[in-house]
Amino acid sequence: MSGLFPLLAALLAGLSLVGLFRARTLLRRILALNVLASALFLLLVTLARTEAGLDPVPHAMVLTGIVVAVSTTAAALALILRATEPPGDGKEP
């Protein structure tokens, strides 16, 4: 099969690293990390297509990775909200 998807994964990973380093706000940094994770998942799944058929182990790893990525995103977002919110503002309507 063509090398289009590995190339796409490499470009996405490079783009997200550039975005990660150039980000001005923390929200952008979270977005960049998520895009980076997607690029790596894409690479893993592309590498799972061997001559012997689909390799289920990388698929399972990517499934695990997606759930870990969403929990880290949630934790990081909560940290950002606490960092920007003035204290005691949480009870406001």
Added chain:
Amino acid sequence: MSAFVIGFDLLLGAGLLWLAWQALFHPQPFAAVVHFMAFGLMMALAWVRLEALDIALAEAAIGAGVTGALLLAALGRLPDGPTPRRLLRAWQRPPVALALGSVLLLSLWLVWVAWQLPRPGLAAEVTAALPESGVRHPVTAVLLNLRALDTLLEVAVMLGAVWLVWSLGPELRPYAPVTALPGLPALTRLLHPLFLMVPAYLLWRGSHAPGGAFPAGAVLGAGGILLLLADGVPWMQRPEHQPLLRLLLAAGLVLFLGLALGGLLLTGTFFAIPLAIAGLAILAVEVAIALSIALMLMACYLFGEPGR
């Protein structure tokens, strides 16, 4: 046929690159988040193209649904307005361009190296072990029997994230919407039966086809988030229900750990599930994990500890 596949791949790749570019560099933070949600949508199409249907289901539920909802909810509390551009002085430009260009080249080179590596794969081994695992779908077998330790630790990581979010303080009360929205409870009522039926269907399918606990839990969690938006789950905020909530949050991890220890007692090996009960045990663990994942996603969505 092959021209169609190439055209499809090219359009999909161009769309993904454009969406990632805009998600990273669009001046408005809100536009960046919407671009990222659309990126998740297109990624699901890419998973379908790569014949990874389990991942497509999980990405459709998590990437396009739950992550987008989390980001949008956080955005409503962050200061709005365009991000100021970072201006570089003239002498800074060449080294920065050099560094960023080398980052791009490095990632291209790494992927090329990974592409050239021999890939024997474990497909044959997994197929050989499939009859002893209690399920007929290889990805479910890897997740819940052959490499169950990974899944156990992943659920533990997620519980750790909830722990972190809740230890930051009391739940952040949402701001009121600008106008009364009578459509929202109606939407919740109409969709809620399906938000229960579809996860059940996915769980049932998981033993023999793409599906399983993770997409099911994510869909259930998205339904729960919809309920939270319509103020449909007041029991989560009540202090007297907190022990029950904590028990349900930990149920997946506890049951999974119990299964592992039971295997240790019965056969002497950690996580060795006897074949006779493997199918049933995996189903029970899957139900518990799906419930726990759904509740954990809802718990993260509150951005703080409820009932305090």
Added chain:
Amino acid sequence: MPLPLAVMLLLSCAGVGLWRIWRGPSGADRMLGAEQLSTLAIAILLLLGAFLDQPALGDVALLFALLAAVAIATFVTRTWTRLHEAQRRPEEAEGD
């Protein structure tokens, strides 16, 4: 109509949604672009499912259809709330 041609036409429709998400001008327009993309993704998945004879693609489409509501409900109740009322952008007040 041959199904590959239909899929390609739908993919080219997605370009309009991409442009609308990029252009805005208001938040509602961006969300509409995202909604169009999700409807298109559902249609493409159903067509591909019929073309490749893989009924499992219908499940992915079902998930998209279920989750389209969650994004809009979050947008309306959590993002476009009173907080941002004070700092409305001039372009948004302009309407177009």
Added chain:
Amino acid sequence: MTEGLALIAPWLIAAGVGFFLTGALGLWRFPDAYARLHALTKADNLGLGLLCLGLACQAASLSAALKLLLVWGLVLVASSIGATLIASTALARGLRPVTRRGSRRGARRGARRGSRDS
């Protein structure tokens, strides 16, 4: 009967794609968010419905056809209620509808009223 269904299925699919193209044109050219809302919720959902009908005519089993129609029903519910949510929020926030080409007077009153009581 089955031959007849197989005969009209491609026409239904073609009509569905046509409605999608019309919806894309509306999303591109319409002047404000309210009009674009119409382009999406009407043209795109009709297109999806025709497409689902066409595919249901070709479906292998009755359950597969019913699943296609379920997807359509879900999209109808989500997008119709979502459209009212977005439109009422946008109106309450004072996003002005374009009433006539170049004139926004009628709309401005509504917008002012909306922003005052919000």
